[in-house]
Amino acid sequence: MDPLNPPKVLSVAPMMDWTDHHCRVFLRLFNPHVRLYTEMVTTGALLHGDTARFLRYAPQEHPIALQLGGSDIQELARCTALAADYGYDEVNLNVGCPSDRVQNNRIGACLMAEPQHVADCFAAMQAASRVPVTIKHRIGIDDLDSYEHLHHFVSTIAAAGCREFIVHARIAILKGLSPKENREIPPLRYPEVYRLKQDFPHLTIHINGGIKTVGEIAEHWRHADGVMIGREAYHNPWILAEAMTLWGQTPPDRMDILQSYLPFMAQELANGVPLNQMTRHILGLFQGLPGARRWRQHLSTHAHLKHRGLDLVQEAAGFILDKNRQEATA
Incomplete structure (x- = not known):
């Protein structure tokens, strides 16, 4: 720059x-x-x-x-x-x-x-x-x-x-x-x-x-x-x-963005904020990538459940990783 x-x-x-x-x-x-x-x-x-x-x-x-x-x-x-x-x-x-x-x-x-x-x-x-x-x-x-x-x-x-x-x-x-x-x-x-x-x-x-x-x-x-x-x-x-x-700078990695957001989500969950109040904003993170649809569906379907927490987000991210691994080895 x-x-x-x-x-x-x-x-x-x-x-x-x-x-x-x-x-x-x-x-x-x-x-x-x-x-x-x-x-x-x-x-x-x-x-x-x-x-x-x-x-x-x-x-x-x-x-x-x-x-x-x-x-x-x-x-x-x-x-x-x-x-x-x-x-x-x-x-x-x-x-x-x-x-x-x-x-x-x-x-x-x-x-x-x-x-x-x-x-x-x-x-x-x-x-x-x-x-x-x-x-x-x-x-x-x-x-x-x-x-x-x-x-x-x-x-x-x-x-x-x-x-x-x-x-x-x-x-x-x-x-x-x-x-x-x-x-x-x-x-x-x-x-x-x-x-x-x-x-x-x-x-x-x-x-x-x-x-x-x-x-x-x-x-x-x-x-x-x-x-x-x-x-x-x-x-x-x-x-x-x-x-x-x-x-003149390099874009960050999408998974790094997610990992950076998780501590904030954990803090908000501890303060009583429902998980789906945060997950609704991150549905577009992987827009255009293989597995993005399953990421959105998993969060949208389960984030309202009171017993779910950051483990749900990690599960959903797994669909992105799995899909990309499959494509890399195909």
Whole structure:
């Protein structure tokens, strides 16, 4: 790696029900350079729920960002201060989630219709802490889908001092499409994100949406400052290891990753965490390798049983080893 030209940012997207504490510790083992994001946490949950549980993370998760969902300016400021107290490296405001549930609470992509309010939220959040505050958003929503509106949205928030934007290169259709459909049906419009970087060269612009290979990461880095990967990093986390080559480094061994994760699993089991809360995140470890299907099936079938522990994981790993030994001797 050229120290004068280090690679740009690679990150794993915040994903509800997926990028929890156990998932993030696992993903960190694939690549020490990747920026990790929490699941979206609403301001109400953080201020009126179990704050320590929502903000919990392990030291090895750094660099780590907390994603907040909310629109109340003072609540967002208070939550940003809490995140700073807990040592987060970044606080990100969700202006991209299209679900009905968050829309009804004035959270997520619907806020793209209120750029000045988002700017006011950002200003209060940044004033509450020295931790960088970033914005994650779509390229548009519903009828507000022109590049001119996107440009106005970014320029309004940038005028409040924001310097970093993570842009999902699809619009969100808030009326008529489910969150899943909003990740698949609106077409990807990468050139509009590239154009943002051209029009705002002083801003840090990350691109998100549909990115599935290391080659695609490298190509997007030519046009933007960072790449954020979502579901591909969860279902096929090996992409994060393959991306080590972009830093001029060798990917780790998959079995070594598993062996490194086992002590963490043992600690969590001792603390009363059910085994299947962790095994669900590691099903994609051997994606594409002989025996991967039996690995997934064994864990999925038996991990909920209360008497099973790390022995089950070792059994499942045996299917990978056996299959590869068979192929080597065939």
